Amino acid sequence: MMLWQLNIRVFYQAFILSAISLFLLSAHVNGQDRKVNLQQEKKQIEAEIAYTNNLLDKTRKNRQSSMEGLAILQQKIRQRERLVNNIKAELVLIIQEIDETGDSIFTLTVELKKLKEEYAKMIYYANRHRGSYDRMVFIFSAEDFNQAYRRIKYFQQYSAYRRTQAVLITSTQDALSLKELKLERQKAEQQNLLSQEQEEKDQLEFEKGDVDRTIQDLGQKERKLKTDLRAKERAKAKLDKAIADIIAEEIRLAEERARAAAASTTTTSSGFALTPEEKILSENFSNNKGKLPWPTERGVVSSTYGEHQHPVLKRVKVKNNGIDILTSEGEYARAVFNGEVTRVISVPNYNNVVIVRHGEFLTVYSNLDEVLVSKGQKVTTKQRIGRVYTDRNENKTELHFEIWQAKELMNPAYWLAGK
Incomplete structure (x- = not known):
């Protein structure tokens, strides 16, 4: 070699x-x-x-x-x-x-x-x-x-x-x-x-x-289920009307501010007249679609957005304007984005309801026991706004959450970050 x-x-x-x-x-x-x-x-x-x-x-x-x-x-x-x-x-x-x-x-x-x-x-x-x-x-x-x-x-x-x-x-x-x-x-x-x-x-x-x-x-409890469903539908109708009235009032107030501020405001396609600061806030909220934190730190989605078949009652459909989240007793609802508390109201079966405005967007937090914010207060992302109500008879703690863009409902699943 x-x-x-x-x-x-x-x-x-x-x-x-x-x-x-x-x-x-x-x-x-x-x-x-x-x-x-x-x-x-x-x-x-x-x-x-x-x-x-x-x-x-x-x-x-x-x-x-x-x-x-x-x-x-x-x-x-x-x-x-x-x-x-x-x-x-x-x-x-x-x-x-x-x-x-x-x-x-x-x-x-x-x-x-x-x-x-x-x-x-x-x-x-x-x-x-x-x-x-x-x-x-x-x-x-x-x-x-x-x-x-x-x-x-x-x-x-x-x-x-x-x-x-x-x-x-x-x-x-x-x-x-x-x-x-x-x-x-x-x-x-x-x-x-x-x-x-x-x-x-x-x-x-x-x-x-x-x-x-x-x-x-x-x-085997069909009669009770139907009675409970009718009660929930009546409560939902009251909540829908209250939110619609509040949104109409917000648009009217925004128009009044626009007339007072004249050229410094922008009117969106949804009808909201926004100040330069509100326009920036609205754009930031929109840019965070799919990345918003959940309105509770922990929980399980018990009902999703939209219309679907009742899980037990045949030929009965239910409609949800947002999502329902079952969580632990003592859990708090929290703001999903920076904004301003525009209303704190009481609605039968939904207890206390807090509505936060983010420019032309509004988020709704329903079924609160103790409210920690007040009308006109500025809130930041993940700030606690109230404790979720616990129903002692049914042993459940459930938050109802909605997102609106002016008068149009949004599916929260598209806006909240994936879990």
Whole structure:
């Protein structure tokens, strides 16, 4: 083997092992990032399920099925389904990691075999020519000084190559052992995830059965459900009228301010005449669509925006102008953006209602027990504006929240930040 061939061989083997290590490290880092994200998401979902279970326990204190309890159960099923999907995604990731580790073990095994075969040949050659006399004869039989020098360098490089081979064999064996241990851990993690997935699926099936039983139980109380629904519809009509009157009054007052300020105001397409400061506030509110904080720090959406089928009563539809949020007793409602309190009113079945104006936008916080703000007061994002009312008979604490752009209703789901 020529001197230059030895150098190339050493460089090639070192390069191959380095390339394998870098590739595996890159794949490991990317996989770890995805795994960390999935595990963080799992912890968040598990915390949400724990909170939902706590709300459900409090709602069930009277040992009777309720619409609120049904809403919480349905929310818990959605959370459980997210958790199952999260575990499935983590399983896909661990399977990919197991495949990658298996591939690296195969590559290292092949490389180790080659290294050992080459090293065995080198030892055999060295044993055959180990005598110093043979080396000296080989060197002094050179045709000239330069050839003799190259032969000396050859023996030196060959010795260095043997040492390098020994180091490469040792490092490759170590790397292979680590990969085999890693593979064992990954397979154990896979089995653990499979067990978790099955447990969550079993729990999901049980919770779906719980929903069916609750719907069946509530179906036997049809008369009471219809009576309660009619009462809520009457209360909703009063709240809608109060809000419509307030918005009309706000537009009228804005027009009066506009006439007094003349050219310094801007009238929006929705009919609001805004001062320069109100225009900026309105634009800032609009620019934060999809990023607004929730009106309660914690809670479960018990009813979404719009018209939908009643979950129990057949051929009955209900309409919600906003969203309803079930939360813990003692929880506070908070402003979703900077603004000014434009009204604090009382509405039957909705208790105290606070309306905050943000330029041409208005946010409505209904069913408050204690109000912490007053008309004309400036509020900031996440500032507490009142404590949510707790119904002792039904063991529920529920906030009703709406968003308006002048006279037009907005779907809060499009405006609030995702949970």
